[in-house]
Amino acid sequence: MANKPVASSLGLLALGALPFVLSDYRVFQLTMVMISSIALLGLNLLTGYGGQISLGHGAFYGIGAYTTAILVHELQVPYGLTIPCAGIACALLGFLFGWPALRLEGIYLALATFALGVVLPQILKYRGIEGWTGGVQGITLTKPEAPFGLPLSADHWLYYLCLAIALLSFVVARNLVRGPTGRAIVAIRDHRIAASSAGIDTAMYTSITFGISAMYAGIAGSLGALTVQFVGPDSFSIYFSIGLLVGIVVGGVATISGAIYGALFIQFVPNIADDVSKAAPWAIYGIVLIACAHVMPSGVAGWLERLSAPRKVLESTRAERMTLTQEEP
Structure with a gap:
């Protein structure tokens, strides 16, 4: 356990050094991995910890992307301000969507979110708002340069920006899951009636979970728009939403680290x-997916946890022996 902070520090140093030893394309891919991990983290909070299946989470990702694109392209808002704006907008929409969805559970909720993912691209193509959304042509953006005269290329700056936001997102999600809010969300997932009898406001917590999950997706969409430099209606089809769901299943449902493994899967395996x-x-993609489900039914995170279980038991046994030795007269 004492080596864990050292390993974390070495990992952060390695992540910080990667842009200087990789090509620009590989840096772009790793940037997209971090962006996808943020979106998967939000979806896992909703589906893994909250027990609410969402087949249309790509819609919130798309809304976040379009929020940034419209603010930057049409209103000339500094791109740094558009990221929290996208998160707040998606959080509000997610909360509002989660409230009426309280009457739906299981497959019916999945169908409602599926409809959300299907209808968004059609709305973005609507002629009445194509002056803002660009219609079927979408919106093209310019990649932001590093601020304050930092000696970094645009690709390197976006990499570090996404890395910082991803790390913050994971810390917030971990603290949320381990805190009272997370315990309430899991209690509702495990037994809604028992949670309600214990005094938990199931309606409010469910809506909050939808809002937080949508906020994560919106932030990821905002970063994705800046990185890809383009947003278009067909970029956020229902297949994109299904890909996100595949990511959390492969990475590990109801795990924080699973978002990283899932992001690596959906970015590199295709x-x-x-x-x-x-x-x-x-x-080939389907064969790999079936193999992952067969070999790692609890996801990559669960598989790695099982591999490390014997070592943890051995360390625990050694610690108990040392304690007993010290207590002997």
């Missing part, structure tokens, strides 16, 4: 599948 077979990349 590319690898395309390299293996240009004719049938989705077949």
Whole structure:
């Protein structure tokens, strides 16, 4: 346990040094991994810890992306201010969506969120608002330069910006899950009636969970728009939402670290599948997904936890022996 802070420090140093040893394309991929991990973290709070299945979470990602794109492109708002604006806007929309969704559970809630993911691209294409959204053409953005005269390229600056926001997001999510709010959310997931009998406001906590989850997706969408430099209606189709759900299942449902493994999966596995077979990349993707589900049914995070379990038991046994030795006269 004493080596854990040292390992964390070395990991952060390695992440900080990566942009200087990798190509710009690899830096872009790692930046997208961090952005995807933020979105997956929010979805895992809702689905893994809250027990609410969402098949349309890509809609909140898209709303966050368009919020940043419109504010930057149409209103010339500094891009740094658009990130919290996107998060706040999605948090409000998520809270408002979560309130009427309280009457829905299981497959019915999944269908409601599925409808949200299907309808958003059509709304973005609507001619009445295409002056803001760009219609089917979308909006093209300019990649932001490093502020304060920092000697960093635009790609490196976005990498460090996304890294900092991702680290903050993980710290907040971990503290949330371990705190009273997280325990209330899990209690509602495990037994709603018992949680309500214990005095937990199930309606309020469920809506708050939707809001927090949507906020994470909105922040990720905002960062994604700045990194990709483009937003378009077809970028946030229902397949994107399903990909996010796949990410949390592969990474590990109801785990914090699972968001990282899931983000690596959805970012790199499709590319690898395309390299293996240009004719049938989705077949390769499906085979890999089935293999992951068979070998790691609890996700990568759960699989790694099982691998480390014997070592933890051994360390615990050694600690108990040392304690007993010290207590002997």
